[in-house]
Amino acid sequence: DSGVTQTPKHLITATGQRVTLRCSPRSGDLSVYWYQQSLDQGLQFLIHYYNGEERAKGNILERFSAQQFPDLHSELNLSSLELGDSALYFCASSVDEGTHQPQHFGDGTRLSIL
């Protein structure tokens, strides 16, 4: 158990819809990272928050947005969903904003677009 909690585990929805994925980092971790992993592919970095502030953006689509709340949990919002958005979405957390610290991953949310 990594200590990172992601909900829901599975999400099935239709094209054009909007969903919110939630992540609670490990106790004491201030950084949250979001990744997308398509079937049998590598990890695509989406966005990084540290203590409520956006720190870095990767290849995140304009239809996607995220935020980190004062209690440090984070949400990833995906809107106008397309078939290609079907993927496993991971959240990871680390102690601080520097990536010399290991990242601890949640179990992921599997998003299926029908």
Place this chain on the structure above:
Amino acid sequence: GQQVMQIPQYQHVQEGEDFTTYCNSSTTLSNIQWYKQRPGGHPVFLIQLVKSGEVKKQKRLTFQFGEAKKNSSLHITATQTTDVGTYFCAVLRDSNYQLIWGAGTKLIIKP
């Protein structure tokens, strides 16, 4: 931009054979991390290498960081079924707080 190339993409081995994956960068790295993702699971941190020429061992796993800090390898001796999964390297992009991930090497044990 900074990239890291990881090879091979797949490696099929008989149980008991060795396995190696390599990560290479065109620029000097400050550190490199290695993760393992079991089938259906999430990436799990294995180790971090920081020093030039560093070698670290975890049981049958040996991790090396090149002298020039531009490449790294993960070697597994006498693979077992529990080693099955995808191994990723990740390096730090100094310009922001972002890890750059290799594409991963999938270890497959032949039946």
